[in-house]
Amino acid sequence: MTKQDTREAAFLADFASMSSFGATAGGGIDRQAATLPDAQVRTWLRGILESRGFRVHFDKIGNQFALFELVPGAPYILAGSHMDSQPFGGRFDGSYGVLAAAHAAMRWVENLRESGETAKYNIGVVNWFNEEGSRFKPSMMGSSVLTGKLTIEDALASQDHDGVTVGEALEALEMIGTEEAPKIAGYAEIHVEQGHTLEDRGLTIGLVESTWGAVKYDITVKGDQAHSATRMQDRHDALVGASKLVIAAREIADEFLARGVDIVTSCGEFTVFPNSPVVVPSEVRMLMDIRCIDADELTKADEALRARWAGIEEYAAVTIEQQESHSWGANPYDDAGIELARACAADLGLSHDRAFTVAGHDSTNMKDHVPTVMLFVPSVDGISHNEKEYTKDEDLLDGVTLLTEVVTRMTRGALDA
Amino acid sequence: MTKQDTREAAFLADFASMSSFGATAGGGIDRQAATLPDAQVRTWLRGILESRGFRVHFDKIGNQFALFELVPGAPYILAGSHMDSQPFGGRFDGSYGVLAAAHAAMRWVENLRESGETAKYNIGVVNWFNEEGSRFKPSMMGSSVLTGKLTIEDALASQDHDGVTVGEALEALEMIGTEEAPKIAGYAEIHVEQGHTLEDRGLTIGLVESTWGAVKYDITVKGDQAHSATRMQDRHDALVGASKLVIAAREIADEFLARGVDIVTSCGEFTVFPNSPVVVPSEVRMLMDIRCIDADELTKADEALRARWAGIEEYAAVTIEQQESHSWGANPYDDAGIELARACAADLGLSHDRAFTVAGHDSTNMKDHVPTVMLFVPSVDGISHNEKEYTKDEDLLDGVTLLTEVVTRMTRGALDA
CATH class of the missing domain: 3.40.630.10 (Zn peptidases)
Structure with a gap:
């Protein structure tokens, strides 16, 4: 040896x-x-x-x-x-x-x-x-x-x-x-x-x-707690809003990838309150990120995500609050x-x-x-x-x-x- | 008095x-x-x-x-x-x-x-x-x-x-x-x-x-845990799949309501694993329900929801497993x-x-x-x-x-x- x-x-x-x-x-x-x-x-x-x-x-x-x-x-x-x-x-x-x-x-x-x-x-x-x-x-x-x-x-x-x-x-x-x-x-x-x-x-x-480069989001989606028997039009369903945000991030990645931009978007932490079987969720706390080598494309992806917030707020009758966002370039x-x-x-x-x-x-x-x-x-x-x-x-x-x-x-x- | x-x-x-x-x-x-x-x-x-x-x-x-x-x-x-x-x-x-x-x-x-x-x-x-x-x-x-x-x-x-x-x-x-x-x-x-x-x-x-009447679902969406740096095409993101399910239930309620059917759909419990900021989620456990006064419409709504599962599994590269489903008529x-x-x-x-x-x-x-x-x-x-x-x-x-x-x-x- x-x-x-x-x-x-x-x-x-x-x-x-x-x-x-x-x-x-x-x-x-x-x-x-x-x-x-x-x-x-x-x-x-x-x-x-x-x-x-x-x-x-x-x-x-x-x-x-x-x-x-x-x-x-x-x-x-x-x-x-x-x-x-x-x-x-x-x-x-x-x-x-x-x-x-x-x-x-x-x-x-x-x-x-x-x-x-x-x-x-x-x-x-x-x-x-x-x-x-x-x-x-x-x-x-x-x-x-x-x-x-x-x-x-x-x-x-x-x-x-x-x-x-x-x-x-x-x-x-x-x-x-x-x-x-x-x-x-x-x-x-x-x-x-x-x-x-x-x-x-x-x-x-x-x-x-x-x-x-990366942009990291610390987001709270706020709705209003309700019985799951509550009529759809009376709801402020935080989980519906947060789910829309998750899908929005995925769709943005798909759009940018289709243009040949190297990018990833993720939501790793996603916590639902009160998380009970017959309760429309009042709040979801989520940590999301976008990562991209190209600074301009990263900015565009960040803008594309934010551009969807108002529509999501209206769709789910919720508010999207950002506690913090960090970003850095490549x-x-x-x-x-x-x-x-x-x-x-x-x-x-x-x-x-x-x-x-x-x-x-x-x-x-x-x-x-x-x-x-x-x-x-x-x-x-x-x-x-x-x-x-x-x-x-x-x-x-x-x-x-x-x-x-x-x-x-x-x-x-x-x-x- | x-x-x-x-x-x-x-x-x-x-x-x-x-x-x-x-x-x-x-x-x-x-x-x-x-x-x-x-x-x-x-x-x-x-x-x-x-x-x-x-x-x-x-x-x-x-x-x-x-x-x-x-x-x-x-x-x-x-x-x-x-x-x-x-x-x-x-x-x-x-x-x-x-x-x-x-x-x-x-x-x-x-x-x-x-x-x-x-x-x-x-x-x-x-x-x-x-x-x-x-x-x-x-x-x-x-x-x-x-x-x-x-x-x-x-x-x-x-x-x-x-x-x-x-x-x-x-x-x-x-x-x-x-x-x-x-x-x-x-x-x-x-x-x-x-x-x-x-x-x-x-x-x-x-x-x-x-x-x-109601149908209640106990569902686990199974993906594969990954770093949030993982390329999109390599992912099996349980949270993306589960979010799609939440939105599908909402959309089905909207479609039925548009036809004049009294119906509500909800997801109250939604738990993400491992729920860590830089990890693509491996699994989401969720309890959903559909409630409707009309037995035929309830059956149709249940079918409409299930009809979307295969598409969601493909979209997020995950599997949707149902542990249990209970249903009862009005x-x-x-x-x-x-x-x-x-x-x-x-x-x-x-x-x-x-x-x-x-x-x-x-x-x-x-x-x-x-x-x-x-x-x-x-x-x-x-x-x-x-x-x-x-x-x-x-x-x-x-x-x-x-x-x-x-x-x-x-x-x-x-x-x-």
């Missing part, structure tokens, strides 16, 4: 162990932020990295850092992702990136020990807190706090559906610390693609060059990072091309903060946020090999300005 | 007290079955009736009976309704009928004491358990068990959303007994109309002659009971006419079991299952006067075959 074979077997064995935390019957994981399985997998990761000489701690928002200080006082190149999942999510999303970072960092330590080389920067692994945002909003919470996009106070006060705050949940599971995050000189993240463009093109590696990653990743992939003989990310990642926060590299490996059929999410072993392993090379060059200062 | 004035003031004072149990800020009540407010209002009712010499007990499914035995061993004429409510329901629905029954029974006792008359039957008040069915399904639970339409075992095992059974909830609040229900010779119920046909016609009393009340109520209203000089009930009531069960009378008083704007539900004092009081006369004649044997 070559050293590489041993390393790869170790990675796959660790990956299987990791997938047992919050494992579901359907082959996925249910490991929402600050739940017991989330705490367990963090303790397990700590064991792996402490035994290799890393110092592991939590910061004040529950981000987990594992640091290896080779160069006293020097900043860190961090690699990582998140180990929390959606309810009934896949075992690759996020988790793969953290474990790949851990193995890349362990290989880096081993390689430098063997070669006697030194580096400009130290290496660290990060397991961000609450990337998914399913239990506690907003998503990408840990990296948002670290990069100053969200205050620690607002993050800790965020409540789940049962009124439990992030602060309480973190304290209860001892997933919170007092230490600051380390000084960071650069960030690298690898993730399974949430789509199948790599698979379609027969590529092993995606060099992420941009996020898509957000590019630095060319230097993309070029570094390209060179590493080429040198390793891994097939690769540029790719977009429709979804947000912790690297979307980090790239505005420090030099950042974002990598994809393929996902079979592009299945994501689903227990059936799957990436082939060889792709997982090639990703770890590439990430090791990327962080190695970054610790030598490859992305220094 | 006349005796009638004193009685009416006492009724309105009791009505105000009763409305404090589970009172909501919006002027309604939230008094779901086997919750603390439901238990409280029952203890309060017991106090009122025990102090007038009634014997009060619960049966094995939590129906509350208050019995006055004037004629030893004779069966009872029962009057009543239910004091449980929908979430954020009105303070009249059901509760009015129980309090009207209590006052009618107290007046009956007082009248017979004063006149020295006797009667063929005894009088009793019933507060049925769980008419609403919002917390525990099915609705009309207590009267269904009493009339043998539901087994006591199935009723006690029914679970709420937290997995608490009816049996556990009743035990915890000591709302359950060991005694059998009394022997029943007839049943009378008064209720606020859940519509505004009486108001529109300027009538005080509705003589309920029939229920509407269900008439006995002419003898309607004629008795008509004669009483005419003798009292109360304006009246026949009416339909679109909703089910405990009397819908009882009328298949014993001679039954069902009465309506008007509801302003027909508002129902809503905190703003309202009936004028004079209508409430006329209803109690009429109910007193009806039960008085029933205890004399007016509805004996």
Whole structure:
């Protein structure tokens, strides 16, 4: 067995162990932020990295850092992702990136020990807190706090559906610390693609060059509660109004796709009140989004959706209230990072091309903060946020090999300005 | 002050007290079955009736009976309704009928004491358990068990959303007994109309002659969970499919109404899984119904709805599974009971006419079991299952006067075959 074979077997064995935390019957994981399985997998990761000489701690928002200080006082190149999942999510999303970072960092330590080389920067692994945002909003919470996009106070006060705050949940599971995050000189993240463009093109590696733009809507449709015996003309049926909104978003996507525009529209959260069998619903709260690579088309889709609101209000005799709307344009990653990743992939003989990310990642926060590299490996059929999410072993392993090379060059200062 | 004035003031004072149990800020009540407010209002009712010499007990499914035995061993004429409510329901629905029954029974006792008359039957008040069915399904639970339409075992095992059974909830609040229900010779119920046909016609009393027919659907729309970044063509969006079903039911009602058919269609319960902001929903569970007075049109509406399923399955790439469907035709009340109520209203000089009930009531069960009378008083704007539900004092009081006369004649044997 070559050293590489041993390393790869170790990675796959660790990956299987990791997938047992919050494992579901359907082959996925249910490991929402600050739940017991989330705490367990963090303790397990700590064991792996402490035994290799890393110092592991939590910061004040529950981000987990594992640091290896080779160069006293020097900043860190961090690699990582998140180990929390959606309810009934896949075992690759996020988790793969953290474990790949851990193995890349362990290989880096081993390689430098063997070669006697030194580096400009130290290496660290990060397991961000609450990337998914399913239990506690907003998503990408840990990296948002670290990069100053969200205050620690607002993050800790965020409540789940049962009124439990992030602060309480973190304290209860001892997933919170007092230490600051380390000084960071650069960030690298690898993730399974949430789509199948790599698979379609027969590529092993995606060099992420941009996020898509997005508009996110937080909407309440307000009607008036009534007995389901109430005559149709006397109703103000919030569910009819909200259903029309869901269909409107779908129809807009269909129209834009027919014109050749790459776009997706979704409604993921949709909660009906009072939700009782013989009651015409009084209210529906819904979170919708439109995502598109093209800023002009995104604006047009947003306008097209809003243009339908008055008609829906009239049809269902309801009011549509928007609590909040966030939007951002397509957000590019630095060319230097993309070029570094390209060179590493080429040198390793891994097939690769540029790719977009429709979804947000912790690297979307980090790239505005420090030099950042974002990598994809393929996902079979592009299945994501689903227990059936799957990436082939060889792709997982090639990703770890590439990430090791990327962080190695970054610790030598490859992305220094 | 006349005796009638004193009685009416006492009724309105009791009505105000009763409305404090589970009172909501919006002027309604939230008094779901086997919750603390439901238990409280029952203890309060017991106090009122025990102090007038009634014997009060619960049966094995939590129906509350208050019995006055004037004629030893004779069966009872029962009057009543239910004091449980929908979430954020009105303070009249059901509760009015129980309090009207209590006052009618107290007046009956007082009248017979004063006149020295006797009667063929005894009088009793019933507060049925769980008419609403919002917390525990099915609705009309207590009267269904009493009339043998539901087994006591199935009723006690029914679970709420937290997995608490009816049996556990009743035990915890000591709302359950060991005694059998009394022997029943007839049943009378008064209720606020859940519509505004009486108001529109300027009538005080509705003589309920029939229920509407209904088809009830318990449907699960199954898609496949995905990231909201997933391409539209790769999705199996359960929420898009379920929204189409909601709109289909509305459109069918519109089409039938345009042809002059009286019909209502509704979806009251609609629960989305996993209900997370960035996840394409995997599943929606929904309870829908169609109600119509005309059996042929009801069948056509049911067929029209089902005819759309295949198209919806294709549109959203989902499957529509029906767990259960119940249906019943328009269900008439006995002419003898309607004629008795008509004669009483005419003798009292109360304006009246026949009416339909679109909703089910405990009397819908009882009328298949014993001679039954069902009465309506008007509801302003027909508002129902809503905190703003309202009936004028004079209508409430006329209803109690009429109910007193009806039960008085029933205890004399007016509805004996």
